[in-house]
Amino acid sequence: MKSLSSYRELFALPRFGSSLLAAVAGKLKPGVSSLALLLGVAQYRGLGQAAVVVSVSSLAGAALPLRGRLMDRHGYTRGMAPALVAYLVALAALVLNERARGPFAATLAIAFFTGLAAPPIQIVTRLMWQQMTTGALRTTALSLDTMLADLGFIVGPTIAALLVVVVAPWAGLAASGLLSAVAVLLLLSRGLPERRTPPRSGERHWLGPLRHRALRGMMAASIAFFLAVRAIELAFPAWAQQHGSPLMSGVLLSCMSVGSVTGGLVLGALPARWSVKATLPRTLAVLCLGTLLVAASLTWTAVLVVAAALMGIALGPSFVALWATAGELTPAEMAAETLAWISSFMALGGAAGAAVGSVVAQALGPGAVLVLAAGSLAAGSWLAHRAVRAGAMTSEQLPESIPMSA
DSSP: GGHHHHHHHHHTTTTHHHHHHHHHHHHHHHHHHHHHHHHHHHHHOOOOHHHHHHHHHHGGGGHHHHHHHHHHHHOHHHHHHHHHHHHHHHHHHHHOOOOOOOHHHHHHHHHHHHHSSSSHHHHHHHHHHHHHHHHHHHHHHHHHHHHHHHHHHHHHHHHHIIIIIIIIITHHHHHHHHHHHHHHHHHHHOOOOOOOOOOOTTOOOOOOOSEEEEEHHHHHHHHHHHHHHHHHHHHHHHHHHHTTTOOOHHHHHHHHHHHHHHHHHHHHSOOHHTTTTOOOOHHHHHHHHHHHHHHTTTTTHHHHHHHHHHHHHHHHHHHHHHHHHHHHHHOOOHHHHHHHHHHHHHHHHHHHHHHHHHHHHHHHHHHHHHEEEEEHHHHHHHHHHHHHHHHHHTTTSOBBBHHHHH
């Protein structure tokens, strides 16, 4: 089929098989690791303390931009290989401490270190796709990457739960370590993304990508985007609880996920003249309209299910456009740090969306949460538009950036 020619061209690239396997392992790992840590520790200490351990591990993500800067300066191999060794040692220490019923303070310290040491596989795989592809083919690669991320968060927790229940409490953590090792070793064997020579110390600014107006705008847009995503994900369970149908929360979230995967895959198959139109300001604007459609459909369950799927179709392309635009605006010598900052700001937006959304849901109901999400998406679209304009106006003044689709 002509519509699949982009994927056939992508699959025909040299060493695509090892690249795809590295990406799959990297996308499964987050879904496996978080639940494996929760269930593994809960087997020994209870769910309450296990939840604290997961939260402490997540706090280490705040150091991700610093790790990205170090990789940009010293090379991806030096950043990934030692991190893998440290991560595997930390996982082993955590398992041994739990099996020996060691101090809870030691569990917290080791969990924080595992979060700090975990190899930033997803950042490096996105840079790998950018190195391997150009033009419209890069959109196809990022679409595939987004689809794998969606599937990873669906399949990963299931794998972790099965391993913990069927094999042993530590089996999920072992799977997390194995996935990390597979991804890192494959990336090392195929050659990590090339490290561009960083600017001389006199030219380097301590703010890094935060110095650039366009990138600051992208980071602000990512906060607004993920605030809305988390708010939407909260609105569905709130609606289901309000109507006494807890099962519907899973149905609605699944419909949105299926729509997201479908939208991302379709975008990757489109000809260049069409895929280039799916810019971040446009995809966020369409997602905003889809969210308002869902809000207007809350009265009719059947219509709501369809609306959730339709809204999801714009979700996958929005993630693709986010990473594509970030790559287009990013100076090459700070590529890893920029993606790390965006990931951190997305986590910040998600935390804000969960906190604000829960308050709004209790006070005004799920409809108000969806309106809040739509407003945040509209703000994100405007911020992304300003960021793209700022990048276009200053492109001649910025250092060399990663080329993107025309």
